[in-house]
Amino acid sequence: MLQAGVMERVIADPLPLLRTRTSEKWTAFPPEVLPLFVAEMDYPLAPVVAQAIVDRVRASDTGYVASPGPLAPAFAAYADRTWGWSVDPAAVRTATDVSVAIVEALRLALSPGDAVVITPPVYPPFFDLVPEAGGIVAEVPLVDGRLDLEGLERAFAAGATAFLLCNPHNPLGLVHSAEELQAVASLADRHGVIVVSDEIHGPLARAGAEFTPYLSLSGAARDHGITVTSASKAWNLAGVKCAVLVTGGDRMHRRLSALPEEVGFRTSLLGLHASVAAFEHGADWLAGAVAAIEESSALLTELLATHLPLVKYAPPSASYLAWLDFRATDWGDDPSVRALAGGVALNPGPTFGVQGRGFARLNLACGPEVLTEAVERLARA
Ligand SMILES: Cc1ncc(COP(=O)(O)O)c(C=O)c1O
Numbered sequence: 001m002l003q004a005g006v007m008e009r010v011i012a013d014p015l016p017l018l019r020t021r022t023s024e025k026w027t028a029f030p031p032e033v034l035p036l037f038v039a040e041m042d043y044p045l046a047p048v049v050a051q052a053i054v055d056r057v058r059a060s061d062t063g064y065v066a067s068p069g070p071l072a073p074a075f076a077a078y079a080d081r082t083w084g085w086s087v088d089p090a091a092v093r094t095a096t097d098v099s100v101a102i103v104e105a106l107r108l109a110l111s112p113g114d115a116v117v118i119t120p121p122v123y124p125p126f127f128d129l130v131p132e133a134g135g136i137v138a139e140v141p142l143v144d145g146r147l148d149l150e151g152l153e154r155a156f157a158a159g160a161t162a163f164l165l166c167n168p169h170n171p172l173g174l175v176h177s178a179e180e181l182q183a184v185a186s187l188a189d190r191h192g193v194i195v196v197s198d199e200i201h202g203p204l205a206r207a208g209a210e211f212t213p214y215l216s217l218s219g220a221a222r223d224h225g226i227t228v229t230s231a232s233k234a235w236n237l238a239g240v241k242c243a244v245l246v247t248g249g250d251r252m253h254r255r256l257s258a259l260p261e262e263v264g265f266r267t268s269l270l271g272l273h274a275s276v277a278a279f280e281h282g283a284d285w286l287a288g289a290v291a292a293i294e295e296s297s298a299l300l301t302e303l304l305a306t307h308l309p310l311v312k313y314a315p316p317s318a319s320y321l322a323w324l325d326f327r328a329t330d331w332g333d334d335p336s337v338r339a340l341a342g343g344v345a346l347n348p349g350p351t352f353g354v355q356g357r358g359f360a361r362l363n364l365a366c367g368p369e370v371l372t373e374a375v376e377r378l379a380r381a
Contacts, residue, residue: 005283005284006284007284007287007288007291008046008284008285008287008288009288010043010044010285010288010289010291010292011043011292011367012041012042012043012292012365012366012367012370013042013043013044013367014367015369015370018042019031023040023238023239024038024040025037025038025040025363028345029340029345032343033340033343033344033345034343034344034345034370034373034374034377035345035363036344036345036346036362036363036366036370036371036374037336037345037346037347037361037363038347038363039170039233039238039319039320039321039363039365040236040238040363040365041236041289041320041365042365042366042367042370043236043289043292043365045235045236045237046235046277046278046281046282046285046286047285048277048278048281048282048285049235049237049274049277049278049282049285051277052273052274052276052277053240053270053273053274055273056269056270056273057270061269061273062269062270063269064265064269065094065264065265065267065268065269065272067264068089068092068093068094068244068264068272069272070272070273070276071092071094071242071244071272071275071276071279072089072090072092073089074275074276074279074280075087075089075092075244075246075275075279076088076089076092077279077280078279078280079213082203082283083202083211083212083213083216084216085213085215085216086216087215087246087248088248091246091247091248091253092244092245092246093244093245093246093256093259093263093264094242094243094244094245094263094264094267094272095228095243095244095245095263095264095266095267096241096242096243096263096266096267096268097230097232097238097241097242097243098198098200098228098229098230098232098243099125099129100243100263100266101228101230101243101244101245102126102129102133102164102196102198102228103129103132103133104133104245104259104260104263105196105226105228105245105256106129106130106133106134106135106162106164106196107133107134108255108256108258108259109161109162109194109196109255110133110134110135110161110162111134111161112134113134113135113136114134114135114136114160114161114162115135115136115137115138115155115158115159115160115161116130116133116135116136116137116138116160116161116162116163116164117138117139117140117152117155117156117160117162117163117164117193118130118137118138118139118140118164118166119139119140119141119142119147119148119165119166119169120139120141120142120352120353120354120355120356121141121142121171121172121323121349121352121353121355121356121359122166122169122170122171122352122353123166123170123171123198123352124347124351124352126164126166127353129164130164135161135162138155138158138160139353140152140154140155141353141355142169142172142174142355145172145174145314146174146176146180147176147180147184149180149183149184149187152184152187153187153191156187156188156190156191156193157191160191160193161193161194162193162194162195162196163184163188163193163194163195163196164196164198165184165195165196165197165198165214166198167181167197167198167199167202167211167212167214168199168201168202168204168205168209168211168317168318168319170201170319170321171321171323171347171352171356171359171361172314172316172323173201173315173316173317173318173319173321173322173323174316174317174318175205175206175209175210175211175317175318176212177210177212178210178212178217181212181214181217181221182217182218185214185217185218185220185221185224185225186220188220188221188224188225189220189221189223189224192224193224194224194225194226195214195221195224195225195226196225196226196228197213197214197215197225197226197227197228198228198229199211199213199214199227199228199229200228200229200230200232200233200243201233201234201318201319202229202318203231203233203234203286204233204234204286204289204290204293204318204319204320205317205318206290206294206316206317206318209317209318211318213227214227215227215246215247215248219249221248222247222248222249222252223249223251223252224251224252225247225248225252226245226246226247226252226256227244227245227246227247227248228243228244228245228246229243229244229246230242230243230244230275231274231275231278231279231282232271232275233319234278234282234286234289235274235275235278235282235285235286236365237271237274237275237278240268240270240271240274241267241268241271242267242268242271242272242274242275243267244275245259289365292365293319293320293364293365294315295368296320296364296365296366296368296371297315297316297322297364298315299368299371299372300313300322300362300364300371300375301313301315303371303372303375303376304324304375307375307376307378307379308329308375308378308379310326310328310329311324311325311326311328311329312324312325312327312328313325320363320364320365321361321362321363321364322361322362322363322364323349323359323361324346324359324360324361324362325358325359326349326358326359326360327358327359331358332358333349333350333357333358334348334349334350334357334360335349335358335359335360336348336349336360338381339360339378339381341381342377342378342380342381343377343381344374344377344378344381346360346361346362347360347361347362348360349361362374
């Protein structure tokens with residue numbers, strides 16, 4: 001269906017309502033703490049997505065998932081409309097969530113003890129998902145906030161089996177350029193490395209940042225790449241459990257045919273229908289959410305300049321995570337400790353890798369009052 005193209009206004013729920021939520025963000029800390037850590041949004045669900053879930057619940061349609069069903073064409077149409085990426089619906093499979101999709105994709109590629117490259121500072125569970133799949137983490141840290149192509153080449157030449165690419169990159173909100181990704185694809189091609197591209201933050205790329213889906217790059221990328229993604233970050237659906245694995249070539253398609261049937265079966269039916277609604281009808285809400293995140297980011301820049309001028313912050317080109325550099329302050333290796341003592345929960349930088357020492361991650365998908373109060377609390381801390 002064609003999108004109406006009218007941006008919806010997206011406004012964070014008020015704190016008393018947010019505090020009635022039972023998710024990680026709202027239960028991990030006592031109520032006096034402002035939770036700006038885990039990547040959950042404070043916005044109300046997109047009405048079309050909420051309606052899709054309510055409709056299925058009203059129909060008592062809460063059984064098992066039989067197949068990707070309407071999700072495969074919905075995702076393929078979304079990818080084409082949004083990025084000009086042509087996806088064969090027959091090459092779309094589902095999994096419980098992106099974390100499970102990563103583990104299952106890696107499991108098919110790895111023999112026990114094989115090296116899997118990750119690029120810290122990076123989404124902390126990557127350090128655990130690799131061993132869960134039987135691999136060993138090989139770190140090729142970002143250099144000056146970009147992929148280290150020479151480092152990747154060295155790691156690939158040293159025998160890495162796979163590269164777990166964070167595209168766009170959490171926590172920097174970094175959108176890798178098509179040229180950098182092309183370079184990654186030729187290196188992976190040359191060294192026989194499988195690339196698992198985690199594109200969960202892709203729909204949240206800013207206009208002008210030009211997010212490139214890995215499988216849209218080239219035949220070589222499609223020959224060795226698997227994309228794992230979901231509507232769960234962009235439409236705040238982590239709790240309804242649905243992700244997709246996508247391949248673009250026969251070789252990877254055949255490889256994924258070895259996925260146990262159970263992997264798809266464990267997807268949530270509510271998550272599947274919520275994702276269909278998001279991909280088919282969620283563009284106007286998403287545009288509103290991205291606009292709200294941009295306002296939040298601009299406010300954070302102002303607030304830091306006023307209250308915490310030593311904390312450095314470069315606005316992300318994708319997603320809603322602010323990677324705050326406290327190294328010019330006396331807050332130490334883990335600034336989240338002092339932040340929490342001051343009543344604000346942030347993600348500890350060192351959990352993203354040793355490169356995260358002196359950093360903390362702040363969630364921008366909140367209302368301006370919460371953000372203002374949080375930075376004022378940090379300043380008092
Ligand atoms: C890069 C990245 N991958 C995966 C996930 C987790 O996704 P899921 O909840 O679908 O496992 C996140 C969550 O923030 C993330 O940032």
